[in-house]
Amino acid sequence: MNGLLLSLRRILVILTKELTQLRRDRTTFGMVVMIPLIQLMLFGYAINTNVRDIPVALVDQSNTALSQVLAQTVEATQVVRFTARYAEVSEAQAAISAGQVRAALIIPSDVSQRVARSASVSPRLESPPATDEQTSRPVAQWLVDGSDTMIAAAIKGLRAMPLAELLRRPANRMTPTFEVALFFNPESRTAINIVPGLVAVILTMTMVMFTSAAIVRESERGNMEMLINTPVRPLELMLGKIIPYIGIGLVQTAIILLLGHLVFAVPLDGSLGALAVTTLAFIGASLALGLVLSTIATSQLQAMQMTVFILLPSILLSGFMFPYEGMPVPAQYIAEILPATHFMRTIRAVVLRGAGLHEVAFDTLWLVGFMLVGLVVASLRFKKRLD
Amino acid sequence: MTEPVIEVRGLTRTFGDLTAVAALDLTVEPRTIYGFLGPNGSGKTTTVRMLTGLLTPSAGQVRVLGHELPRDAERLKRSIGYMTQKFSLYDDLTVVENLRFVSAVYGLGRRAARQRIEVLLATYALGPLRDRRAGQMSGGQRQRLALAAATVHEPPLLFLDEPTSAVDPQNRRDFWERLFDLVDAGATILVSTHYMDEAERCHRLAILKDGRKCADGAPAALMAAMGAHVVEVEGSDLRALKAQLAALPEVVSAAQLGSRLRVLVHERIPDPVAWLRAQPLNPMPTHLESVHPSLEDVFVTSTGDARA
């Protein structure tokens, strides 16, 4: 009993010391607030998977009223913007190669006949039926720089553009094959998905970064020789080192979610309790991971490199950028080890879909388990010796 | 007779090919100041680290305060204080914060810690500096803080690794007064140094060189049993004289001290002054005088280190 009390007191004094040092380290203290702020603004505005205003070239070989209307109709979709006009196809190709435009629309000289012919066959012009050579010819052609798949997909999406107004006919009511109801993000705004994911990415970055340096820093500054000569136990040291950062992690989460709510209108649907529990579990897991790195690294520079090594897959494989389900199976296995992947699921579920604690219980428990294993590994790896 | 505080037999530590400490035997009696005198790289820090349980010896037996090392290192921690060679408290914490940290880690209660810290601030003249960050203090002030921190839990055994390397002579004297106070209060102190004047204050001394113990004993006894005579020589061309003297096999060493040469002559020469007069030196010394040996002379003879 008395031993436990002494242990608690030692943990308390270590964490007080960490907080005092943190408060006096202006740069680090500033990072606590500035990292989430800047990243949120950067990612929230910049990452946009709804592609708009792609610069493209126009090669109008027919130069008729119809071709002009066609070009205007295409531009009216807002997917592309004609930034250059060329007389020859070869010029347009050169512009694509030079990166001046991403694609070029080639309107052939016989565009009027093509439109008329396909109109005679199909009342619905958006998909000319391929019954014979003549009628199956498309109205115009796109040349696309396919290296960016996102842009290529956006332009491919124009293939089935309705041409009804081209013929000054009332648009046909078309019956789609599927009806799609978009839950949770009806306007398909990227920020809705990005902002909760950003919590996972930013917490991975700051939490792992802070604690990965925690133990090495003591060695680098020469404090370790004093520390290991005291009766302090490894687990006490580890706990004292991570507890201050739990508060910091919660502050950062609050900054991101509140700003995301105010600036990007990200809903905060879920229960605060579920959000707090799953976030705490993730913060704990990240801090423990940082501690393990800290017992491996021999300098703060190495600790930083290891943080990047964890951060990159946490951004690319966790489902932050690309859907987890679309990744190859080996990548999914790797993703499954990363705490960020589990948290990406739970925080999106809670924040966007209003999921309760029991619905995210599995991933949350996984994070708690990860934290416990990490703490034990770090404590075991930490030796109170210099050799 | 009470049991020795430290008993070491055949203590050895290697780093790869390098033997930092070689077959060291050591006995430290309670309530004494035991000195390690040795040049850079002689293995002082390595030995202290093994005696505190921070380094595992490559060979040898170590008993400190009745604890077998390295096995019982953890149990020893409460009973020892260790002032590291490099300042190891927190630069970005104040004097009081550092002391509070150390006292809590050693398990002192809040009230006990507060009282103890006030005593330490008074003893080590740190009161006016209590809210100064350690990183902003002078070398001597930091050394005092480090000693205060090492004695927070009133350990019966203190290890001080070159505690006064950044301290001026006046402060060094004060520092040693505090050490004698501690011994008076019952502590045993093991201190490493490369200052002769400091070594001379120790009750007992081990001279280390390249990880080996060259001599061991009370400073006065070491000087008495040095095995060489000391002669001070004056003359016109001291550099030339020194070269000629150093070439003689009976001369252990010759070192210039200002306008004199301090010459150590092997003890097999019964009358060194007469013997030196008889040597064919050019130019002849103007004045020769036999003097008492100093600890530096002991150091030079025992390590065979004829430093110019």
Ligand SMILES: Nc1ncnc2c1ncn2[C@@H]1O[C@H](COP(=O)(O)OP(=O)(O)OP(=O)(O)O)[C@@H](O)[C@H]1O
């Ligand atoms: N961790 C280590 N790895 C390799 N070699 C080491 C290590 N620690 C010490 N040494 C070597 O062991 C020898 C003794 O070093 P030690 O630090 O004990 O000397 P010292 O007497 O304390 O010297 P100083 O007066 O400069 O502090 C040196 O040659 C040093 O290079």
Ligand SMILES: [Mg+2]
């Ligand atoms: Mg040393």
